[in-house]
Amino acid sequence: MEKKRLHIAAGIILNPEVNAIFITQRPAKAHKGGFWEFAGGKVEDGESALEAVKRELEEEVGITAKTIEPFISLAHEYPDKALAFDFFLVREFEGKPFGKEGQPGEWVAISELANYTFPEANDPVLDKIREILG
Ligand SMILES: Nc1nc2c([nH]c(=O)n2[C@H]2C[C@H](O)[C@@H](COP(=O)(O)OP(=O)(O)OP(=O)(O)O)O2)c(=O)[nH]1
Numbered sequence: 001m002e003k004k005r006l007h008i009a010a011g012i013i014l015n016p017e018v019n020a021i022f023i024t025q026r027p028a029k030a031h032k033g034g035f036w037e038f039a040g041g042k043v044e045d046g047e048s049a050l051e052a053v054k055r056e057l058e059e060e061v062g063i064t065a066k067t068i069e070p071f072i073s074l075a076h077e078y079p080d081k082a083l084a085f086d087f088f089l090v091r092e093f094e095g096k097p098f099g100k101e102g103q104p105g106e107w108v109a110i111s112e113l114a115n116y117t118f119p120e121a122n123d124p125v126l127d128k129i130r131e132i133l134g
C-alpha cells in the first residue's frame, strides 16, 4: 500500500523573557500518542503552511500568532507515513496558550526540553532550538 504523504505545519511558541517554549502532549490514541509536540497539524488544500500554522495555533492552543517566522523545514518517514514539516518560530502572540482540545500543555525552559519525549522527526528541530535560542 502507498504510504500517506502529508504536509504538517507546527509552531514553536516562545516566551523570550524566560527562554521557555509552550508544548503540548499528543492524545494517547493519536499517531505518536503520548509524545510531546509543537502545536500544529495538516496543511489543508488551498492553504499555505503559514496560514495552516496560524489556524492550528488558534484551534489547539487558543493563541493568535502575531510575529512568526520560518524556523526549519524537514522531511521524515515514519513506517506508516511520510511527512513534510514546516516549523515556525512564534515570537509574539495574543492570548495565553493552553491545551484547548483537553490535551496537557506546559511552558518548558529550553534547558529542560531534554526531559520531554518528542517524536523522532523533531530531533533536528530540538537541536536547532538549543543552538539558536538556548
Ligand atoms: N503537530 C505536530 N505534529 C508532529 C510533530 N512531530 C511529529 O512527528 N508530528 C507528527 C504527528 C502526526 O503524525 C503529524 C501531525 O498530525 P496531526 O495529527 O497533529 O494533524 P492534525 O492536527 O491536522 O490532525 P487532525 O485533527 O486533522 O486529525 O505529525 C510536532 O512537533 N507537532
Ligand SMILES: [Mg+2]
Binding pocket: 039, 040, 041, 042, 060
Ligand atoms: Mg495536531
